[in-house]
Amino acid sequence: MFKRTLGRSGIEVSALGIGGWAIGGPWFDEETGKPFGWGEVDDRESIAAIHCALDSGIQFIDTSDNSGAGHSERVIGQALKGRRNQAVLATKFGYVTNEETKLATGSNASREYIKSACEASLRRLGTDYIDLYQFHLGDYPIDLAQEVVDVLEELVTEGKIRFFGWSTDTTDRAEIFAESKHCTAIQHDFNVFIDNDAMLDVCERNRLASINRGPLAMGLLTGKYSEIVNVLDSKDIRQRNDLDWLTYFKDGVPSPKLTGQLRSIREVLTSGGRSLAQGALAWIWARSDVTIPIPGFRTVKQVTENAKALEFGPLTDAQMGDIAELLAVTEA
Numbered sequence: 288m289f290k291r292t293l294g295r296s297g298i299e300v301s302a303l304g305i306g307g308w309a310i311g312g313p314w315f316d317e318e319t320g321k322p323f324g325w326g327e328v329d330d331r332e333s334i335a336a337i338h339c340a341l342d343s344g345i346q347f348i349d350t351s352d353n354s355g356a357g358h359s360e361r362v363i364g365q366a367l368k369g370r371r372n373q374a375v376l377a378t379k380f381g382y383v384t385n386e387e388t389k390l391a392t393g394s395n396a397s398r399e400y401i402k403s404a405c406e407a408s409l410r411r412l413g414t415d416y417i418d419l420y421q422f423h424l425g426d427y428p429i430d431l432a433q434e435v436v437d438v439l440e441e442l443v444t445e446g447k448i449r450f451f452g453w454s455t456d457t458t459d460r461a462e463i464f465a466e467s468k469h470c471t472a473i474q475h476d477f478n479v480f481i482d483n484d485a486m487l488d489v490c491e492r493n494r495l496a497s498i499n500r501g502p503l504a505m506g507l508l509t510g511k512y513s514e515i516v517n518v519l520d521s522k523d524i525r526q527r528n529d530l531d532w533l534t535y536f537k538d539g540v541p542s543p544k545l546t547g548q549l550r551s552i553r554e555v556l557t558s559g560g561r562s563l564a565q566g567a568l569a570w571i572w573a574r575s576d577v578t579i580p581i582p583g584f585r586t587v588k589q590v591t592e593n594a595k596a597l598e599f600g601p602l603t604d605a606q607m608g609d610i611a612e613l614l615a616v617t618e619a
Contacts, residue, residue: 288301288344289301289302289572289598291496291576291577291578292496293375293418293419293472293496294452294471294472294490294494294495294577295471295493295495296419296471296472298375298418298449298450300346300347300375300579301346301347301597302572302579302597303347303593303594303597304345304347304349304377304579304580304581305336305340305345305348305349305582305583305593306349306350306581306582306584307349307351307362307363307583308351308359309325309328309583309584309585310328310330310333310355310358310359310362310583310584311324311328311350311354311355311356311357311358311362312327312355312359313326313327313355313389314354314355314356314358314384314389314390314391315390315391316390316391317392317393319529321527322521322522322523322524322526322527323353323524324354324355324523324524325520325522325523325585326519326522326523327520328355330362330365332585332586333366334362334365336584336589337362337366338366339587339590339591340584340590340594341373343597344594344597345594347374347375347581348363348367348374348376349377349378349581350363351380351421351423352378352379352380352382352407353379353383353391353423356384356385356388356390356391357384357411358386360378360411360412361411361412363376363412364411364413364414365413367412367414368413371413371414375418375419376417376419377417377419377420377421377472377498378408378412378417378419378420378421379421379423380401380404380420380422380423381394381427382423382424383395383400396422396424396431396434398434401435401438401439402438402441405417405420406447408420415446415447416449417447417449418448418449419449419472420442421453421454421472422435422439422451422452422453422454423454425453425454425455426455426457429463432460432464433463436451436470439451440467440468440469443469450471451464451467451469451470452474453470453473453474454500455473455474456475456476456483458485458486458488458489461486461489461490462489465495470495471495472496472497473490473495473498474499475498475499476499476500476501477499477500477502477574478504478567478570479504479508479614480507480548481501481504482574487575487578491575491577495577496579497575497579499580499581500581502567502568502580502581503564503568503582503583504545504567505525505535505536506525506535507535507536507541507542507545507546507549508563508564508567509564510549510563512536512541513540513541514541514543517538517539517540519539523539526539547617548614551616551617552614555610555613556610558606559599560599561599562592562595564582564593564596565592565593565595565599566602568582568596569596569599569601570601572600572601573606574607
């Protein structure tokens with residue numbers, strides 16, 4: 288099994304994790320009524336997919352307390368009954384949702400809220416500790432970040448969490464958390480379309496895991512979506528066109544620019560018998576030995592395909608060079 292170390296924690300994990308955003312099911316923005324989820328889900332299939340991941344040697348499971356307004360955590364908790372010791376469990380806090388109404392109502396990073404959010408996640412996950420607890424507010428004011436760190440260190444002392452990290456795409460914020468003893472990971476956007484050499488440098492210098500959200504570009508790097516036809520659920524966030532950070536899809540249609548780039552690198556990514564998704568994961572592993580991609584999933588089939596990427600391992604230096612050259616041409 289291809290494994291990596293979860294930052295300075297020393298915890299050994301599979302080089303591939305699974306991300307629980309999509310299995311949370313629908314939830315919506317309170318103000319606009321627009322979706323934050325990926326559409327309807329089948330909890331039985333989600334649980335079977337988690338079991339498939341564990342049986343395949345994938346033990347790193349990542350989610351957040353706002354995914355499905357807590358539903359993702361509940362599903363993962365059900366799946367891990369009797370198997371908690373087989374998983375390294377990560378979740379996030381900071382965004383406030385109402386579990387009954389399925390509405391996102393804002394954000395909160397006060398000391399009292401963080402403590403209560405942690406307790407709520409523990410209950411939903413059916414566990415008495417969280418391996419990795421991550422701050423979810425990626426653009427939180429830098430001058431207030433130390434207050435969050437202090438609360439997280441308290442939770443470590445109390446035994447509620449083992450380690451913590453920040454889900455952020457800015458290196459200055461990552462550097463602040465990196466100064467703390469029990470920070471072990473930074474989660475950030477990262478895939479063949481969106482490189483982030485500066486964040487990798489922060490993680491490598493500070494012995495932090497680089498946990499990669501969006502490793503398959505919200506599904507675009509699977510090659511399953513048409514450039515013209517919108518086939519997505521009306522409750523799928525990829526249908527939206529009002530979020531600046533939603534760059535892979537607009538109105539349910541993949542970015543023409545990115546699909547063009549994908550065509551140019553498809554042959555390299557699929558060389559050696561890999562699927563597109565497996566090639567995209569292999570690119571991430573080849574970029575740095577601290578990377579741990581966490582592709583989302585909703586089905587056993589998706590988990591099975593992604594798990595097979597572990598058998599192939601990283602791309603070669605030559606393949607990485609070819610991809611860099613091809614992408615440079617499309618950017619010109």
